[in-house]
Amino acid sequence: MRILMTTALAAAVSAASLSGANAQDKELTLCWAAWDPANALVELSKDFTAKTGIGMNFEFVPWTSFADRMLNELNSGGKLCDLMIGDSQWIGGGATYGHYVKLNDFFEKEGISMDDFLPATVNAYSTWPKGTPNYYALPAMGDALGWVYRKDWFERPEIQEAFKAEHGRDLGVPKNWTELREIAQFFQGREIDGKKVYGAAIYTERGSEGITMGVTAALYPWGFKYENTPGKYDMEGAVNSPEAVEALEFYKSMYETATPPGHSDAYMVANLDAYKSGQVAMQMNWFAFFPGIAKDEAVGGDVSGFFANPSQNVEGSTLGGQGISVVSYSDKQEEALEYIKWFAQPDVQAKWWALGGYSCHVAVAGADDFAESTPFAGEFLKAMGSVKDFWQEPIYAELLQAMQKRVHDYVVADQGTAQEALDKLIEDWTISFEDDGKL
């Protein structure tokens, strides 16, 4: 009997240790872009490992090659990523081509409600087709394009006087794009602390998505629309409307008169570098970088101020941000869903925001004290209230490349007119939609 008991005990102990070992052995790989919020997520995910015993690996790729690398991975049915924090525009392809697991049943089973997340983020990051309750991601990282300015320069009496003498109004946060350009032009070539500075660092990158994100930051406030009727792909008169032409001309004038020399292929990092090195008075960049800027040794604290994308005819901001999805080719879907369940909890979301990630959870972003929690939180909420995204069609990459070419040809290479650029863009997009069977 004693032998039997001892054997049973030994078996129980070894089974327990084996199951513990199995939990320890389980590992998930999460794929995302390499940037500041990714480091915050690494920190946050340690709690997940501590709670579940599931280890976390991370595959972070620089933004300029992120889409290339990860879309190839998804298109080839690769098993590298169990969880994907894919860009908002990927949701159409992710759902249509079966890269992402549909999460409706899982949300229902686990009591995760999309009403607990900001409506704009649910619509942009989770649903396909747009506006339908078909969820392929949980809103993970809210983001929009905003602006950072040298508050310390703006507050200097001699600079304020010079600006007032030139423009007849006080120097302050611009209310619209016209004021934004005036301020940028005012600083262009000005000497501050014995150093020549420039107006604004704007997006002009050609290779991935940079100039499109920058140009749309001007197009949306002018009232730009992709289609006259949503879902009809009738672009004539919308994409090349007089307002769109004016906005594109305006962006070109910003590039020509208010940016530093050599700023012809600049995206996030180039803008950050230009700003942190004291070269420019303002930069456009994603809100995701603002926690890092606020803490920066050179430009953090009271040195910098933040504002949402200025309006012009209407309010409008370019949407950034991503949802987190389970990759359908993963062998560890159960564990990946476990991670999403854990990530959706309000206390985890609160810590996510505290670490530098932008929570989309209403319990965090909708809290009364959220707007005052950081110098940029209020502006973030303002921006998220008027965000617009690029096409989220399955063929978005093709549509994006066409826009990259047409607007870079016009804005940076000075070829043709804004009207011609947008007319050609419609031609390109029409061919793409015809090939895709949408037209």
Next chain:
Amino acid sequence: MTDQTIQRIASDTPNVAPGFVQRVRGLSDRAVAWLFIGPTLAILLAINIFPLIWTVYLSFTNYRANQPGREVKWVGTRNYERLLGSEDIWGYLQATAHFVVWTMVLQVLIGFGLALLINRNFRGASFWTTLILIPMMLSPAVVGTFWTYIYQPQTGIFSYIIDFFAGTGAIDMIGSVTLAPWAIIIVDTWMWAPYIMLLCLAGLRSIPDYLYEAAEIDRANALQKFWYITLPRVLPFLMLAVLFRGIENFKMFDMVVELTSGGPGSTTELASINLKREAFEKWRTGFSSAFAIILFVTVFGLGNIYVKALNKVKS
């Protein structure tokens, strides 16, 4: 291979199964030859010929590699018509031709010039040869990246030097439509002129001294010696170098992507860069296959004409 040879090889080889010798002995010379070249031929067919034929087929379809479940439709010559009717495509081909022609001209002049200098065997010639060869040993992606810093208008050394000597002020080599095509030509020439030099040097060192001695006796001057001895002897080497570099530059991708991303606008968007965008960013596989076939035919045709000329020079 005779039967005796086979038997000798078999008897010299330990642990050969007894039946093997008989089996080999039963094969004809032709069969043995096929036995040897068969695997190579099979690999060649699998990784070269079959993909080529498959690409030709895809070029007549609407296939997209990122949509495996989508119906593949035969679209006839539509992809070719769109390609040949597109102003943009002709623009990329023009940019490529500009790049190939000017890099070849500059690299031949500089490479040949350097080879003539190094061939004089002055003191420290080996050291200088090694130094000159360094750029071609670097990765093109690394070269493209660090030249972006060299070309930076505010802090880059290139702009500083030009401004110092010519008083031009800061010049933006990468952001200017006029200068960007020359920016990539300069970098490629910096990197690959040493390669031309190396091949020319091999040609120069293969010329026997007695030819120059005979020319001296005939009282030929330096120009005549160069024209009638040096150039004809080096020309096959030079033409070979141009062939290799010409084909490589026709396919140029990595250095230019790192340096300009094809910009400003599409000024430096070479054919290969656009092909990659069509194939692996837009995923228009059928369309990009047609573009690849056009490029292949162009390179193959030009290459053949050139090789014939090369053979003529050699003979």
